[in-house]
Amino acid sequence: MATHQSIPVPGSYAARNLPHSAPGALGGPVPVQGKPRPNPAAAPAIQYTPNDLSIPAKLYQDTPNLEFYKKLLDAEREIDLISVKKELDFHVIHAKSLQPSSFKKETGTLRVYVYNTCENQPWQKQLAQQRGEPVDPAAEGFWTLKVEGKFLHKEGKEATNKFSSFLSGISVDLIINEDYPHLAENQTHVVEWRDQYPQYQQRQSEFDGFDVKRPGIFNLKCKIAILIKEQTARFKMSPKFSQFIGKEEATQQESIQGIWQYILFKGLITKKEVAQVDAVTSTTPGLNDAAMAIDTAKDLTVVKCDEVLQDLLGVEQFRFSELFQLIQPHFLPRQPIILDYEIDTRRSTTLGDLALDIPVELPTDIAHLQRVTSDEHKKVFAESAQTLVQIADLNSKIALGVSKLKNLDTRRDFYKELNENPVEFIKQWTKTQSETLKSLKSDEGYDEEVVRRAQYFEDHEDVLKEKIDVLLGTTKF
Structure with a gap:
């Protein structure tokens, strides 16, 4: 009977650790004549990508x-x-x-020019006649009051914002006198414009100048009121509150923060052992005493006012949650800028006589800033994603190196055990091969005398390859 060398089943302990470069060696492939073998370079049916980056502790001592x-x-x-x-x-x-409140406001100066021009005045007709120019004696004299504005950026940038974008309203009140009685008759002595658009809504039409044209040949006094639009919710404070907070204008948040800092500095918050506090005694009209009753067992943010706060808020004690209601009387409506001006009909123009500089904030294009901010963040996300791809590639290379290191360690252990006790090792290895063959044959069973021959593997190569792939995929080895 011819003898055949047993072939280790791929995936077994022996097959994983025997050197593959030695044909015919223990566990190495044995050349078989006859049936052509499949291409060893062909891609396996199941691909395995190592992802384990951990190294056994014993390798740290030996490597x-x-x-x-x-x-x-x-x-x-x-x-x-x-x-x-x-x-x-x-x-x-x-x-x-992306919130509107987070965008930094750009500030600058709004320069306002107030002047008037005249046409067809008696002295203008006389000068035209002296120059020999044609003159219409029946032409009525007119004057035009002009209020124009231009934004001056702090950094010297050229601003494209119109004068009207900085205004909440503007009005001109012509003071009626005996030279202009008709102004009272037809009610044309008051001219005003108000901004009807929300703060962040684009206007259909804007202007750089506000003109009032009327017939007349005499000087006329007027009052011009300009109400500047606030891009932030700032309020004018009452004189008493302005003295307390140190500002003539402030937001509601700044006002509450100023009072809270004063309370903490003075230590005016009541202690926990105070069980009950009587209803707040308020001198401020409109406050509901029943709503101001305080139970410190549930709310410990009770403030006992000192003389300064009593004079400012008009109460002896209050909850912190009621502070917003208490400071409302100190928020005054913003006052317009009032200019007294006299229309001069003795000159063709008075441009340059009156100019006013007003510090303002540049209106914010929220949609544009949100787009710019979002685009910048998208670039950061893209760069981060690219970095993650590079990190994943490096991790894959590290995992492959760790896998090779573990395989080398396993092969070293294999040869070490084989060298120490070859007979016992071969017996144990043969037993392992037998168990592997049983797994390959599944429930069909097998004849050891048959399967130990190379011819068996040649005849059942396709079936064996399929079952080996299944075992590799289910990690049973």
Whole structure:
């Protein structure tokens, strides 16, 4: 009877660790004549990509310079924690940066010119006649009052914003006198314009000048009221509150913050052991005493007012949640800028006589800024995604190196055990091969005398290959 060398089944302990470069060696492939073998370079039916980056502890003792890899893993974990935190912070900042209140306001100066021009005045007709120019004696004299504005950017940029975009309203009140009695008759002595559009809505038409034209040959006094639009919700404070907070104008948040800082500095918050506080005694009209009753067992943010706060708020004690209601009387409507001007009909123009500089904030194009901010954030996201791809590629290479290192360690253990006790090792290895063959044959069973011959593997190559792929896919080896 011819003898045949047993072939280790791929995936077994022996087959994974025997050197593949030695044909005919223990566990190596045995050349068989006859039936052509499949191309060994062909892609396997199931591909396996290593992703394990951990190295057994024993390899750190046997492999030089492997401690650097351990330090690298520790540093990577710290970087991952920082990256996750920064990513969460970035998402919060991204959401917050798209809010209108987060955009930085650009400031500058609104220069307002007030002047008037005249035409067909008696002295103008006389000068025209002296120059020999044609004159219509029946032409009525007119004057035109002009209020024009131009925005001057602090950084010297050329602004395209119109004068009307900085105004909430403008009005001209012509003071009636005996030379202009008709103004009272037809009610044309008051001319005004008000902005009817919301703050962030684009206007259909804007202007750089506000003109009032009337017939007349005599001087006329008038009052011009200009109400500047506030891009932020700032209010004019009452004299008493202005003295307390140190500002003539402030937002509601700034007002509440100023009072809260004063309360903390003075230590005016009541202690927890105070069980009951009587109803607030208010000198401010319109406050509901029943609504101001305080139970400190449920609300510990009760403030006992000192003399300054009592004089300012008109109460002896209050909840902090009621502070907003208490400071409302100190918010006054913004006052317009009032200009007294006299229309001079003795000159062709008075341009340059009166100019006024008003500090203003540039209206914010919210939609444009949101688009720009969103585009910048998209670039950051794209760069981050590209970095993650590079990191994944490096991790794949590291995992492949770790897998090779583990395979080398397994082969070393194989040869070490074979060298120490060859007989016992071969017996154990043969037993392992037998168990593997049983797994390959599944429930069909097998004849050891048959399967130990090479001819069996040649005849059932396709079936064996299929079952080996299944076993590899289910990680039963």
